[in-house]
Amino acid sequence: MDTTTAVIDLDLPGPRISRHVYGHFAEHLGRCIYGGFYVGEDADVPHVRGIRLDVVEALRELAIPNLRWPGGCFADDYHWRDGIGPRDERPRMVNSHWGDVVEDNAFGTHEFMDLCELLGAEAYVAGNVGSGTVAEMSEWIEYLTRADDSPMAALRRANGRDEPWKVPFFGVGNEAWGCGGNLRVEQFASLARQYSTYVRDHAGNEVYRIAAGASDGDLHWTEVLMQSFGPLDGPADAAAPAAPFQGISLHYYTFTGTWQDKGSATGFTEDEWYLALQKASFMEHLLTRHGQVMDRYDPARRVGLVVDEWGTWWNVEPGTNPGFLYQQNTLRDALVASVHLDAFHRHADRVVMANIAQTVNVLQAMLLTDPDTGALVRTPSFHVFAMNRPHHDADSLAVHLRDVPEREVDGDALPLVSASASVKGDAACVSLTNLDADAARTVVLDLRGRDVVGHAATVLTAAATSSHNTPDDPAAVAPAPLDSVRAHERGLEVTLPAHSYVTVTLTLG
Numbered sequence: 001m002d003t004t005t006a007v008i009d010l011d012l013p014g015p016r017i018s019r020h021v022y023g024h025f026a027e028h029l030g031r032c033i034y035g036g037f038y039v040g041e042d043a044d045v046p047h048v049r050g051i052r053l054d055v056v057e058a059l060r061e062l063a064i065p066n067l068r069w070p071g072g073c074f075a076d077d078y079h080w081r082d083g084i085g086p087r088d089e090r091p092r093m094v095n096s097h098w099g100d101v102v103e104d105n106a107f108g109t110h111e112f113m114d115l116c117e118l119l120g121a122e123a124y125v126a127g128n129v130g131s132g133t134v135a136e137m138s139e140w141i142e143y144l145t146r147a148d149d150s151p152m153a154a155l156r157r158a159n160g161r162d163e164p165w166k167v168p169f170f171g172v173g174n175e176a177w178g179c180g181g182n183l184r185v186e187q188f189a190s191l192a193r194q195y196s197t198y199v200r201d202h203a204g205n206e207v208y209r210i211a212a213g214a215s216d217g218d219l220h221w222t223e224v225l226m227q228s229f230g231p232l233d234g235p236a237d238a239a240a241p242a243a244p245f246q247g248i249s250l251h252y253y254t255f256t257g258t259w260q261d262k263g264s265a266t267g268f269t270e271d272e273w274y275l276a277l278q279k280a281s282f283m284e285h286l287l288t289r290h291g292q293v294m295d296r297y298d299p300a301r302r303v304g305l306v307v308d309e310w311g312t313w314w315n316v317e318p319g320t321n322p323g324f325l326y327q328q329n330t331l332r333d334a335l336v337a338s339v340h341l342d343a344f345h346r347h348a349d350r351v352v353m354a355n356i357a358q359t360v361n362v363l364q365a366m367l368l369t370d371p372d373t374g375a376l377v378r379t380p381s382f383h384v385f386a387m388n389r390p391h392h393d394a395d396s397l398a399v400h401l402r403d404v405p406e407r408e409v410d411g412d413a414l415p416l417v418s419a420s421a422s423v424k425g426d427a428a429c430v431s432l433t434n435l436d437a438d439a440a441r442t443v444v445l446d447l448r449g450r451d452v453v454g455h456a457a458t459v460l461t462a463a464a465t466s467s468h469n470t471p472d473d474p475a476a477v478a479p480a481p482l483d484s485v486r487a488h489e490r491g492l493e494v495t496l497p498a499h500s501y502v503t504v505t506l507t508l509g
């Protein structure tokens, strides 16, 4: 078998990988909030104030750093005052984007902040630019974070919460080029500056404002938003710009078909396996190209790129509501995730946050819950996030790959090994994905610069590329110790099974 070499200088730490690239997203969409996170106070399933306990416990295993809410497209229809006060007095609305169902606003600001506290996650609140007012956005951040007896702080107290919350992240609009208002970028850039100005820092709460950014390869959108900052060419150690916003977003979804027929989550050919992984690898290209545009205006990299929607988007499971975006999650989804996360690690100098869509029961979820029995299943993607915990807030390490096999996909060469690495104190973690559907691959880890005094490896693979977890077989795809790691004159040698994701953790001397 041919061998791939991965050269890693353990003593040359690069930019820090923010734990926030392991962020999640929860929209009022299908069974993500209702039936996923929130079951209500009368539910039989164990809950805390209506929030499902087993969901919280499972997600705590991932150390979720931040949670984005309430959308998505829903955010630009959402009026936060509808979701406060006694539940039986809250007005109803139509969720016109997702299933055209009636939303009763039972899950609102207090419930979301309660959920964040239970998860130990920081709040990323997405504000409404598309159909909301500047005053509404301004009052929401005041309601959430103000300590004194201001009108909004008093209203919050009247609704049962004395202490202000911390809200470190605030989204200014979502997909403004589409569901968030169908705006032209020049128009949105002005609105983003205006709205952001009124998302004020209250009571020591410092907000990182994120303006709705581009879709896929729309570099013009990024360019105009960057121009809207004005000069940003100060010294590298200057403080982040105080106004109008600190980050811009990027959305990119992986699917193999068209928007009308995206492909099946579980019934795919070998060609579609490779096509999905090629589409996932495209994230590397997108980060490079959007990063180059940002570098032209912001060479010191003070403006963050926030990939606040990413992941697979397949056809819904047969028999489910097309507007609810409920899909299965296979080993293929897990490898789509590991390939994206490698790209985020490699671009740690620009990518400050990312949010996979969407945590429970929607798109590339971490958890699926059975609507009839209530059974909870951890998906293969969940396990990648769990295996990657050592990368949170670790310093990135460059991985120089040699002799990587490739496969031609749609006229392009797809490298069949993806890798990234990080170091934190005396521990390092190497991520290795074998994209080859059929063949195992041996990788020599050429480890330089520090002594390696111990190692352990974990593998995520399964009998078939389409294997997935169900209530009857919840561990069809589950991590296991990998014993194919051997000493090598250059460091270590590890055999990656076909279609697998492996982490090797190193103890450094």
Ligand code: AHR
Residues within 6 Å of the ligand: 027, 071, 072, 073, 074, 174, 175, 309, 357, 358, 363
């Ligand atoms: O994640 C589902 C939807 O995808 C979001 O609501 C929207 O922002 C994007 O188009």
